[in-house]
Amino acid sequence: MTEASRTLPPEALDSWAGALRERFDLADDDVPIALILDLARDVANGVARPAAPLSAFVAGLVAGRAGGSPADVESAVAAVTQLAGTWEA
Secondary structure, three states: OOOHHHOOOHHHHHHHHHHHHHHOOOOHHHOOHHHHHHHHHHHHHHOOOOHHHHHHHHHHHHHHHHOOOHHHHHHHHHHHHHHHHOOOO
């Protein structure tokens, strides 16, 4: 796989999210694409690029342990984003 083929245009990301929702029986609001992309951007810029997927995983884990509602996801993402905004290595 070439590096260019690993970059998804926005419409392909929507297709991938749709495939994930279908495979795991998720509702549309269970996969907040913009929220997660913003989280990844903020962590990548505030901490380091490799911290972005790890942080997204941790936010999902925290949200799931809190109940897994869309509000739980938003709260977990906000907490991770806030930590990234104040991070000093």
